[in-house]
Amino acid sequence: MRKVLTGGRVIDPSQDLDRAADVVIEGDRIAGIVAPGEAVGDAARIDVRGKVVTPGLIDMHVHLREPGFEYKEDIESGTRAAASGGFTRVCCMPNTRPAIDTAATVRFVLERAAQVGAARVHPIGAATRDMQGDVLTEMAELKAAGVVAISDDAFPLQNAETLRRVMEYCAMLDLPLLTHNEDRALTHRGAMNEGYTATVMGVPGMPRVAEDIAAARNILMAGCTGCRLHLLHISTAGTVALLRQAKQQGLPVTGEACPHHWVLTEEACQGYNTDAKMNPPLRTPEDCQAIREGLADGTIDCIVTDHAPHAEHEKRVEFDAAPFGIIGLETSFALVYTTLVRPGLLTLPEAIARMTVAPARVLRLPDGAGTLRPGALADITVLDLDAVWQVDRDRMVSRSKNTPFHGMELQGRVVCTLLGGQVVPVERPE
Amino acid sequence: MRHLLTLRETSESDIRFLLDTATALKEILQRPVKKVPTLRGRAMVTCFYENSTRTRTSFEMAAKIMSAEAINIAVAQSSVAKGESLKDTVRTLQALQADCLVVRHPSSGAAHFIASQVRIPVVNAGDGRHEHPTQGLLDLFTIRQIKGELQGLEVAIVGDIAHSRVARSNIWGLTRMGARVRLVGPRTLLPADVDRLPVQVYTDLRSGLEGVDVVNVLRLQTERMEKGLLPSLREYSRLFGISVQSLRVARPDVLVLHPGPMNRGVEISDEVADGACGVRSAVEEQVTNGVAVRMAVLYLLMGGGGMSGQD
Amino acid sequence: MDAEDVRRALTRIAHEILERNHGAGNIALVGILTRGVPIAERLAQTIQRIESTPVAVGRLDIGLYRDDYAHRPTVPIAPSAIPFDVTGKQIILTDDVLFTGRTVRAALSALLDIGRPASIQLATLIDRGHRELPIRPDYVGKNVPTARQEHVRVLLQEVDGEDRVVLRKPSG
Numbered sequence A: 001m002r003k004v005l006t007g008g009r010v011i012d013p014s015q016d017l018d019r020a021a022d023v024v025i026e027g028d029r030i031a032g033i034v035a036p037g038e039a040v041g042d043a044a045r046i047d048v049r050g051k052v053v054t055p056g057l058i059d060m061h062v063h064l065r066e067p068g069f070e071y072k073e074d075i076e077s078g079t080r081a082a083a084s085g086g087f088t089r090v091c092c093m094p095n096t097r098p099a100i101d102t103a104a105t106v107r108f109v110l111e112r113a114a115q116v117g118a119a120r121v122h123p124i125g126a127a128t129r130d131m132q133g134d135v136l137t138e139m140a141e142l143k144a145a146g147v148v149a150i151s152d153d154a155f156p157l158q159n160a161e162t163l164r165r166v167m168e169y170c171a172m173l174d175l176p177l178l179t180h181n182e183d184r185a186l187t188h189r190g191a192m193n194e195g196y197t198a199t200v201m202g203v204p205g206m207p208r209v210a211e212d213i214a215a216a217r218n219i220l221m222a223g224c225t226g227c228r229l230h231l232l233h234i235s236t237a238g239t240v241a242l243l244r245q246a247k248q249q250g251l252p253v254t255g256e257a258c259p260h261h262w263v264l265t266e267e268a269c270q271g272y273n274t275d276a277k278m279n280p281p282l283r284t285p286e287d288c289q290a291i292r293e294g295l296a297d298g299t300i301d302c303i304v305t306d307h308a309p310h311a312e313h314e315k316r317v318e319f320d321a322a323p324f325g326i327i328g329l330e331t332s333f334a335l336v337y338t339t340l341v342r343p344g345l346l347t348l349p350e351a352i353a354r355m356t357v358a359p360a361r362v363l364r365l366p367d368g369a370g371t372l373r374p375g376a377l378a379d380i381t382v383l384d385l386d387a388v389w390q391v392d393r394d395r396m397v398s399r400s401k402n403t404p405f406h407g408m409e410l411q412g413r414v415v416c417t418l419l420g421g422q423v424v425p426v427e428r429p430e
Numbered sequence B: 001m002r003h004l005l006t007l008r009e010t011s012e013s014d015i016r017f018l019l020d021t022a023t024a025l026k027e028i029l030q031r032p033v034k035k036v037p038t039l040r041g042r043a044m045v046t047c048f049y050e051n052s053t054r055t056r057t058s059f060e061m062a063a064k065i066m067s068a069e070a071i072n073i074a075v076a077q078s079s080v081a082k083g084e085s086l087k088d089t090v091r092t093l094q095a096l097q098a099d100c101l102v103v104r105h106p107s108s109g110a111a112h113f114i115a116s117q118v119r120i121p122v123v124n125a126g127d128g129r130h131e132h133p134t135q136g137l138l139d140l141f142t143i144r145q146i147k148g149e150l151q152g153l154e155v156a157i158v159g160d161i162a163h164s165r166v167a168r169s170n171i172w173g174l175t176r177m178g179a180r181v182r183l184v185g186p187r188t189l190l191p192a193d194v195d196r197l198p199v200q201v202y203t204d205l206r207s208g209l210e211g212v213d214v215v216n217v218l219r220l221q222t223e224r225m226e227k228g229l230l231p232s233l234r235e236y237s238r239l240f241g242i243s244v245q246s247l248r249v250a251r252p253d254v255l256v257l258h259p260g261p262m263n264r265g266v267e268i269s270d271e272v273a274d275g276a277c278g279v280r281s282a283v284e285e286q287v288t289n290g291v292a293v294r295m296a297v298l299y300l301l302m303g304g305g306g307m308s309g310q311d
Numbered sequence C: 001m002d003a004e005d006v007r008r009a010l011t012r013i014a015h016e017i018l019e020r021n022h023g024a025g026n027i028a029l030v031g032i033l034t035r036g037v038p039i040a041e042r043l044a045q046t047i048q049r050i051e052s053t054p055v056a057v058g059r060l061d062i063g064l065y066r067d068d069y070a071h072r073p074t075v076p077i078a079p080s081a082i083p084f085d086v087t088g089k090q091i092i093l094t095d096d097v098l099f100t101g102r103t104v105r106a107a108l109s110a111l112l113d114i115g116r117p118a119s120i121q122l123a124t125l126i127d128r129g130h131r132e133l134p135i136r137p138d139y140v141g142k143n144v145p146t147a148r149q150e151h152v153r154v155l156l157q158e159v160d161g162e163d164r165v166v167l168r169k170p171s172g
Helices: A075-084 A103-116 A139-145 A160-173 A196-201 A208-225 A237-248 A259-263 A285-296 A332-341 A348-354 A357-363 B012-029 B053-065 B086-095 B110-117 B133-147 B165-176 B205-209 B233-240 B270-274 B283-301 C003-020 C036-051 C102-114
Strands: A002-012 A017-026 A029-034 A044-047 A052-055 A057-062 A087-092 A120-123 A177-179 A229-231 A253-257 A380-390 A409-419 A422-425 B043-048 B069-073 B100-105 B122-127 B154-158 B180-184 B200-202 B214-217 B255-257 C027-032 C056-060 C090-098 C119-127 C139-143 C151-155 C164-168
Touching: A002 A029, A002 A348, A002 A380, A052 A348, A057 A075, A057 A332, A057 A357, A075 A087, A075 A103, A075 A409, A087 A380, A087 A409, A103 A120, A103 A139, A139 A160, A160 A177, A160 A208, A177 A208, A208 A229, A208 A237, A237 A253, A237 A285, A253 A259, A253 A285, A259 A285, A259 A332, A285 A332, A332 A348, A332 A380, A332 A409, A348 A357, B012 B133, B012 B165, B012 B283, B043 B053, B043 B086, B053 B069, B053 B100, B053 B122, B053 B133, B053 B283, B086 B100, B086 B110, B100 B110, B110 B122, B122 B133, B122 B283, B133 B165, B133 B214, B133 B255, B133 B283, B154 B165, B154 B205, B165 B180, B180 B205, B200 B205, B255 B283, C003 C036, C003 C119, C003 C139, C003 C164, C027 C036, C027 C102, C036 C056, C036 C090, C036 C119, C056 C102, C090 C102, C090 C151, C102 C119, C119 C151
Parallel strands: A002 A044, A002 A052, A057 A087, A087 A120, A177 A229, A229 A253, B043 B069, B043 B100, B100 B122, B154 B180, B154 B214, B180 B200, B214 B255, C027 C056, C027 C090, C090 C119, C119 C139
Antiparallel strands: A002 A017, A017 A029, A052 A380, A380 A409, A409 A422, C151 C164
8 A cells, every 4th residue: 555645844864855745655665755746646645734754753762661660651651652752763771670681571572562562662781680780681682682782771880890891792792882971979869960059959969070970981991892882861061072072083982862951950950849850960051052062063963862751659759769760752852843943053854863863873773764765664753843832741641740841832743653654643632 | 938948938027027026935935834825726746757856855845835736756666667658648647637747857858848748837847958947047046136136247157068957047047137158168068069159168267267256066977077078077176176266266256056966076165065265155045046936937837827917 | 085085094094093902002014015005104104103103014915825816817926024023913904995805815814824913903095895705994094885897996106106096987
């Protein structure tokens, strides 16, 4: 069955494409991109006049919580939230219970995703067993089972010797290592950025230098071992500068940023708002600015969400006791469009590149992920750039509501996604 | 004013009201029969997640003098040990018809959180390193009583500023009432971005005490040393201990406060603690004044319709 | 009542106090804040003029003893100042207007918490009726029959800048 998306503006950064065009789909694959109205034959027409058509968005950093924490989120609800946010692929972090540290867990996640997923799921494997930082996982088996990367997210490797061995293994297996950059000796009881706001609130702080030191060490070790390194959720100006420098030196290092780290500052924590508590923490206006610049000049390759659902009973507690993390899948594109594209920091194709082809390249995702080239899986996102809407924590598709963007007015919204040529409608809970 | 959570968020007029009321109520403490019927039939519940016999007893005295019931929840032995959340605990206390909750908690912001969960007034009796507003008020009260007024006074707060809720409440309360505040302590015990607070910062005791009217000496927790923030108590005492000698650069009528309990020989010398050698120490008056200030707080918060003439 | 009426009423009350207590020897005056205080002070001056004996005067704030604390806004508490031992004294409690009797009830409690007077007598410039408690004044400047909704305002030089008593109908 042939389908044609007609009348849209097609943006595909993988082929430097931004023009009015129709996208032709044959079965579950892209057949081609043709001039408006040129597609012929008995095709089902999907009218996307006035809308933007892009490769399916990819979020390479989410927490789907299954297995083990299904009360926060599971693969079904998490991928539905992803689809509602325009994502057709997500990469899930290994801090589940059990952790994604064996081939069996990898296969479980992939099977669940195939059964119930509203988006494709690529698991990320743990670097050490149960993320304890001691014994390496069986990475070759993890890779064979389908992981696209190795990560120590949520449990950053502190021991440089362990880090070295993990990197050597990753280099051998040609898997990228994704690191959460934090020197825990400097942050141990911290719950927010160290600075004036934390001082007034009396909350133990996490200094920015704790991220920079760990990022610097990880970059140096990547240079030493030849491991492909990807810096997760960069939150400081210092780490942006380190990444820029590493790239200038030709090191195999990439990086990503989350919207909250350039949109919000530590002041969002005022009033002990646990929905603004995450790790790395919200920083300062200077850090936000550096991240925006890093995205604009290409230093930061990818935009991700670090979607980290937590239940109300976990977040509605004293600030110290609340878990780190916020949800982000359903607000990501609108935040990018409202805070980066509309002010002119990034063009729309540049922003789409950081949410499609860039993560596909960092992780070398299969099946033409992040492109609309003929033969690629027909994973497509349709966007309405004119829609203005207000974030409402009580109308989230995600099982959790922990967003710091509640009440914010944003522009740009997802109309629908296509997954393998099939339309996945966006849910709008009442 | 519905709760007393911080001095930072308490207006000058509310502070003044509380200090004036405490002045009036202090007279009751001097009577042979220390009791007025004002809060008869009301119940104040104290819920202390950290031990503090001094503060808790002070609140209990204040409540009982005002004829309120004072009920203490022994947190360690109660539902907390069974894993009950703070939210459920305080909602239960409210359902038991408590009229006011007085809370001490090791987590900064806990009092704010509790206030968001209940309809009854909440008094912060110390939350983490955030604030200890009744201690701040009693320090203001004591200084005002002895010095006449707060406006224009030069007050040094000396010691572990970083971990001190007393310091934070003092900074906001004193500056709001027109005093100038200096913070004095070693760099490792000063909080991040301390120079953005409305204070002057000193890491040298001598210059920090020069010409001051009041010195508020903070308690040094000995575990600070174990965590590597200080080399030794001996050196701390030599660099930052308040003694007759170190007070020589202050004004001759300098007043010394300490929130207690004191580590004699560490942050404060025996002579200064006891008010010997001509030093004006107000440590014991602070304790008495604490009861008067807490009576004023309970009077204000447990009333029927807020404050007269204000909203 | 105008200023002259007020003066005459207080002079008469001073005489009645002296007569009833056989002189000024063991009496002390306690004014209920706010307008009971100038009344106590004026009575004390008059008594002193008549007897040439100084009479002690105290002031009493009854805020802590009110029975409507739960229902009304919290009022500032002024310091009570009773600069003498009330025990064994004939205490003359003074107020401007006697209405329901609840203020006097609170004042009696407050006084009895301070000590044990030999007796407590009550003097008021205006008695407007409508008692809610079994309280009766010993000395009255003027009985003013009123409707319950009406307001009686006593203005005194020391507080209000003039001496006058006004009766106001409820507005609206």
